[in-house]
Structures are given as C-alpha cells and as structure tokens.
Amino acid sequence: MAHSILGWIIIGIVAGWLTGKIMKGSGFGWLMDMVIGLIGAVIGGAIFNALGYGGPGEHGLIVSILISTIGAVILTFLIHLITGRRKSPL
Numbered sequence: 001m002a003h004s005i006l007g008w009i010i011i012g013i014v015a016g017w018l019t020g021k022i023m024k025g026s027g028f029g030w031l032m033d034m035v036i037g038l039i040g041a042v043i044g045g046a047i048f049n050a051l052g053y054g055g056p057g058e059h060g061l062i063v064s065i066l067i068s069t070i071g072a073v074i075l076t077f078l079i080h081l082i083t084g085r086r087k088s089p090l
Contacts (some may be wrong), residue, residue, distance in 0.1 A: 007061070012037035015068035022069070023076050036079075039070025047071065 014034030019040065028036065044067040046055060059067070 004007070008038060008041070011041060011061070011064050011068050014065050015040050015072045018065070018069045019072040019076050033088055036075055037068055037072050040075050041068035042071065043069050043075055044071025047074075048053070 012034045013030075014037070016030075016035070016037030019036060020028075020033055043063070047070070048067050
C-alpha cells in the first residue's frame with residue numbers, strides 16, 4: 001500500500017511527535033520533528049527491509065507510523081551522540 005505525499009507528511013508529523021515523547025525533552029520544534037519523522041521513515045524502512053519485513057510504504061498507516069518512529073528514534077539518538085546533547089534517551 002503506497003502512501004500519498006499527504007500520507008507521508010502525516011506519518012512524519014506523528015512519528016516526529018512520538019519520537020519527541022519517547023526521547024523525553026528531545027523535541028526540535030514541530031518542523032524539525034516532522035523532518036526527523038520523514039527521515040526516520042527512510043531509516044526505519046531500510047532497517048525493516050533488511051530484516052525482511054518490508055518498508056513503511058508496504059504496510060498500513062499504523063505500522064508505517066511505528067516503523068517511521070523507530071527510525072526517528074534511532075536518528076534522534078545519533079543526532080544526540082554527534083551534537084553532544086546528553087539527555088536520557090528513555
């Protein structure tokens with residue numbers, strides 16, 4: 001099931017928001033959270049494809065959001081490692 005551009009924007013917004021909640025105080029603002037969510041979809045999709053589960057575009061909306069959120073959490077964790085922000089990831 002392929003998502004439209006609007007679908008990916010919604011997935012990015014939700015995944016970015018969820019990542020901000022999961023990573024406690026790691027929000028970058030609504031626009032950057034959305035961008036991180038969209039990039040997280042790519043990262044999560046690559047990971048899940050490598051594991052043989054398919055990417056976010058091959059599942060429904062809820063599974064796509066979960067895959068994107070996992071990717072966004074990984075991306076946020078890496079950003080914090082690079083920038084030196086030492087807040088607790090969980």
